[in-house]
Amino acid sequence: AQKVTQAQTEISVVEKEDVTLDCVYETRDTTYYLFWYKQPPSGELVFLIRRNSFDEQNEISGRYSWNFQKSTSSFNFTITASQVVDSAVYFCALTGGSARQLTFGSGTQLTVLP
C-alpha cells in the first residue's frame, strides 16, 4: 500500500519569508514517482514537479526547490521569498508499482500575508 503524509495542515508566513512544506511517503515499490501539485482557490490542481525514485538530485526552479531524500522517504518543497500569490493548498502525491493513479497527501494550506 502507498501512503503520503503531509503533517503540516496549515502554515502562515509573511511575504518574503522562506517556507518549507514537508512530505513523507511510504511505498514498497522500488520504482515510484513523486509529485507536487498546487491547488489555488479556483480548484484545479496545477502540476509543479515530478521526481522518479532513481533521481535524488535536488531541483530548483526559480523560487521553488525540492529536496528528495530516499533515506528518510521525504520529498520536501521550499518556496524562497514567498509571495501572496503563493497562497494555496499544496499536495504531495505518489504513484508506483502497477498503479496508474496518484495517491495524495491531505495537503498543506499555505497563507502568505502581505
Add this chain to the structure above:
Amino acid sequence: GAGVSQSPRYKVAKRGQDVALRCDPISGHVSLFWYQQALGQGPEFLTYFQNEAQLDKSGLPSDRFFAERPEGSVSTLKIQRTQQEDSAVYLCASSSRGARRDTEAFFGQGTRLTVV
C-alpha cells in the same frame, strides 16, 4: 479546449436524486482519471480509463457510482440515489501517455456536488 473542462461546476442534488458529471479531457489524451476530494482532504482515486477501456475502478465507493468513456474522449461519472456522504468535489484529470506512470496529469477545476 486548452485544458480539462468539467461541467457543471456546481451541482446541488436532493438526496436520492441521480446526477451526471461530465469531463472533457485535453484533446488526444489517452488516460483519464476521476478523483473525489472531500472538504479539507486530498483527492482520492475513483477510476481510470485508457481510451475507452475502464482499466481500474477499484476506488469507486459503491455500486451507485458508474463511469463511462464510450468513445475514448468525453467521460461521464454518474452517481445514482445520491447520499449526503457523496458531497465532495469531483476532479477529472487526463494525461497523454497510457502506459507510463511518470507523466503528469492535468486536472480540471472540478464539480462541487452538494447533496441536501
